[in-house]
Amino acid sequence: MSNSSLATWRWNGNTDHYNTRDHVIDKITIHHMAGNLSLSGCCNAVQSRGGSTNYCIDSNGNIGVMIDERYRAWTSSNRENDMRAVTIEVANAPGAGEPNWVVTDKALNACIQLCADICRRNGIKRINYTGNASGNLTMHRWFFATGCPGPYLGSKFPYIAAEVNKLLTTAPAPAPAVKPMAVNPSTGGGSAQIYRVRKSWADAKSQIGAYKSLDNAKKACKSEYTVFDEKGNAVYPETAAKTYKVKVVHDDLNIRAGAGVSNKVVGSIKDHGVYTIVADKVVDGQTWGKLKSGAGWICLAAGFAKKM
Numbered sequence: 001m002s003n004s005s006l007a008t009w010r011w012n013g014n015t016d017h018y019n020t021r022d023h024v025i026d027k028i029t030i031h032h033m034a035g036n037l038s039l040s041g042c043c044n045a046v047q048s049r050g051g052s053t054n055y056c057i058d059s060n061g062n063i064g065v066m067i068d069e070r071y072r073a074w075t076s077s078n079r080e081n082d083m084r085a086v087t088i089e090v091a092n093a094p095g096a097g098e099p100n101w102v103v104t105d106k107a108l109n110a111c112i113q114l115c116a117d118i119c120r121r122n123g124i125k126r127i128n129y130t131g132n133a134s135g136n137l138t139m140h141r142w143f144f145a146t147g148c149p150g151p152y153l154g155s156k157f158p159y160i161a162a163e164v165n166k167l168l169t170t171a172p173a174p175a176p177a178v179k180p181m182a183v184n185p186s187t188g189g190g191s192a193q194i195y196r197v198r199k200s201w202a203d204a205k206s207q208i209g210a211y212k213s214l215d216n217a218k219k220a221c222k223s224e225y226t227v228f229d230e231k232g233n234a235v236y237p238e239t240a241a242k243t244y245k246v247k248v249v250h251d252d253l254n255i256r257a258g259a260g261v262s263n264k265v266v267g268s269i270k271d272h273g274v275y276t277i278v279a280d281k282v283v284d285g286q287t288w289g290k291l292k293s294g295a296g297w298i299c300l301a302a303g304f305a306k307k308m
């Protein structure tokens, strides 16, 4: 994992305000500096506050690296977010301040270019700005009592997302939509089958509904949830039926009870071994594979496992 080639400057100060990431990069968090700081001024300021940032952008649009992208920077007052987010501090315009904390067009455009570059290099297919922390473009004030990124830059997030996605449209088209589920004849037509909507079969507490109608269960099935039949078989979204082998490339890969990082860690793989996957499922843009052993699910994203 490398840094963006758009960066033309690198901080040379010392810091221990960073960690090894425990999650692949799948989010971006944009901050403002609350001042028109230079690149070194920004790094020194966040360092003195006990924090750090992956990137900083000055008001002329110059991009600097403080903490290598492959590390988690301490930027957003939220460990879980920063473990998976690349963080960016953007300078405010000369003379800008309360209440709007404007940034320059040069800085904004550099930020858009940098975001697109981060997405491309980390396999983020598009920015999904949801207006809350569930999306992949997040802001500091959702995690902490701060005004960051300020009213002006905060109001630009939908625009930033749209511009980044335009830049990403040269990427390959997304996979075709999931085929409609075929009705199982043995359970159709008014049998006593109950379909349960949970994050994983083992996690009964995550259940958000139980339905006689599979169609209704599917309608209730949100992202990261699965519809299970009475026996605990996942019936929706459809998982691939084919079996294949992967080589684990991560040093300490979590095994989770279900597909997706919201599921409980139930073990780990440290042997860089070859494992058989019997089903896979895409959650939040990442493919997860079900281990043949029944131990659970592992993330198959780049940096974790490689298809053989």
Ligand SMILES: [Zn+2]
Binding pocket: 030, 031, 032, 075, 076, 140, 146, 148, 149
């Ligand atoms: Zn901030």
